[in-house]
Amino acid sequence: MIRSTLFTRSALGLALALGAAAGTVIAASPAVAKEKAPAVPKIVPSKAFAPLYGPMKTALDNAGKRQDVLDAKTAVATAAAGVNAASGKAARDAARANYDATVKALGDKLAAEKTQLDQLVPAISTPDDKLIYGQLAFGLGKLAEDKPLQRKGLQASVDSGKLVPEQQAQFNFFVGALSYDMRDWAAARAALQNAITAGYKQNDSESLLAEAYINDNQAAEGLKVLETAIAGRTTAAPEEWLRRGVVVAYKAKLADKATTFGSKLVSAYPTTQNWALAIAVLRDTARYPSQETVDLLRLMDRTNSYMEGRDYVEFIQAADPRRAPGEVLKVVNAGLNSGKLSAKDVFVTEAKTIASGRIATDKASLPAAERDARAGSATATVVMAAADAYLSYDNPAKAAELYQLALGKPGVDLPRALTRLGIAQTDLGQIAAAQATFAKVEGPRKAMAQLWSAYAASKVAPAAAPAK
Structure with missing residues (x-):
């Protein structure tokens, strides 16, 4: 066969x-062999x-x-x-x-x-x-x-x-x-x-x-059938169904469906491979600019789902060693330790040199940046810059306070501020608050926020048992 x-x-x-x-005129299949055989009508030719x-x-x-x-x-x-x-x-x-x-x-x-x-x-x-x-x-x-x-x-x-x-x-x-x-x-x-x-x-x-x-x-119709089947289940859908949904939607250029299946996949089965798939598909379909890319690749970093050197390189480029030296240096070192980045690569060595040379000065400027951000006359831009700096140096408590402050400023980039507040809350273990924050994100960042929300949930919920 x-x-x-x-x-x-x-x-x-x-x-x-x-x-x-x-x-044999009538035979029961193995699928129902353990059940009571249905009555067979009398057959007369x-x-x-x-x-x-x-x-x-x-x-x-x-x-x-x-x-x-x-x-x-x-x-x-x-x-x-x-x-x-x-x-x-x-x-x-x-x-x-x-x-x-x-x-x-x-x-x-x-x-x-x-x-x-x-x-x-x-x-x-x-x-x-x-x-x-x-x-x-x-x-x-x-x-x-x-x-x-x-x-x-x-x-x-x-x-x-x-x-x-x-x-x-x-x-x-x-x-x-x-x-x-x-x-x-x-x-x-x-x-x-x-x-x-x-x-x-x-x-x-x-x-x-x-x-x-x-x-x-007829990918759209097929995905609709798959979604209906998943919605009708009382237990988690089989992992292969969800992965198939992600891949089919991606190939059919159905970005919304790819995100939907990706979120369901990592919610039920938050493995490294599944996170890598969901993030990679969103990255390739959304084509985010640098600031959005930074937040998406922060999720890749949190889930340790880097799959190739390109992932580290894009993070370094988007974060920029001149703007976030501490975070870039951490990414460079992680890439080198994983073997996916080479110490002989000129791009890598330059990024590491720039980041290393700026960290001390950058860290020393944090108190002044926070003081300026808390001033009554501080603009949204000033407050966000301070919050971003603290988040990049793994100080989510300070970052969360400042993002909350930024949300009250006129002209704030609301989706960006909400996304990063949710990230800080997740890092603090404030899962319910983080999910509530991510749920408020609209626009191009919404799909990313859904993945972040799934990650937050995975920090407290066990992975789904394999579907039977």
């Missing part, structure tokens, strides 16, 4: 989990259909025991394993061609049985006939590794109207899963939606529906 791409899970594998044995059904069932049973068929199925399984193990486009293409050839060879060995099955179609006259035909078609399709025939059989069973509600929803899911593996996106969406509407939520059916939109170049 060839694996399809959906969170490393094969949709076809779920379809085959139906496990209908050749000749019509007089015209009955004489054809018996021989077809016998032929199918016998085919499943034939050595040439068993050998061909072993060849298919070996070829499928080769596809999964192949690395590189050329190797994958060759392995897939081999797989297709082995499936065709298996199908050729069952050509007579397929012809015999086709002869049943004109004799179908009742819902019972259609259900029996559907099960025979699925059984032969499974034996032949023939996805279209499997889907045809399952759809006939659904269309018969003879399935109990639980089976109707389940079979619709399997039709959708097979359609997904066949890349028939429209059919996959229709069947999966029918299954979900009927209450079938097992086997990641909702995420599969979302992927059926995404793979058909």
Whole structure:
């Protein structure tokens, strides 16, 4: 069986989990095997259909025991394993061609049985006939590794109207899963939606529906499905759903959706890798100027989610060693210690030299800057400058006081002041106050504030348990 791409899970594998044995009229899948089996209605073939059904069932049973068929199925399984193990486009293409050839060879060995099955179609006259035909078609399709025939059989069973509600929803899911593996996106969406509407939520059916939109170049609709599925859960959504949402939104240039999924991701699963993803996506979609970049990369620093030298370099450039020497020196040293910055890099050495040479004077100016900021005539610019200096020197208590003071000044850059007040409150452990502050941020900084708020919450809340 060839694996399809959906969170490393094969949709076809779920379809085959139906496990209908050749000749079985109704079979429960492993997904419901532990539950009480639904009542099976009595199935009676019509007089015209009955004489054809018996021989077809016998032929199918016998085919499943034939050595040439068993050998061909072993060849298919070996070829499928080769596809999964192949690395590189050329190797994958060759392995897939081999797989297709082995499936065709298996199908050729069952050509007579397929012809015999086709002869049943004109004799179908009742819902019972259609259900029996559907099960025979699925059984032969499974034996032949023939996805279209499997889907045809399952759809006939659904269309018969003879399935109990639980089976109707389940079979619709399997039709959708097979359609997904066949890349028939429209059919996959229709069947999966029918299954979900009927209450079938097992086997990641909702995420599969979302992927059926995404793979058909309908990212916005797919993300909407994913959001609805996440909102309907009583526990945290699976981590891979949230990561997928971030990546799909980013590639589709849906910045708001990328931020939404990013915030949900780090709120539920605040790992270093997830913080790096959420911050990197916001950085690339928002294209912030220097002051906003400083605050976003401060979050990267707090979460220790630097992933490459570029992260440190952008922080150094945005913060500027002449304006915030203490903070820049800390970033430079962190980058050097991580091995992501090189001491031989001229940019790095220059930044470190400038920052080191200015720290003493800059620190000595802090008391005067604070005194000027607290003067009644101080402007918003003066107060913000003092607050920024204290924040850059890891003195959040002083910084928070001054940001509060700046908020009362006319002409203050409100989103910037609120963001940095929230950062200072977070550093102080004042989580509720920080979240309330971040919630007030509007404009381009709002998305950043949402991530900061998630970080504040993560300092007191445990990470979500893996979704089951």
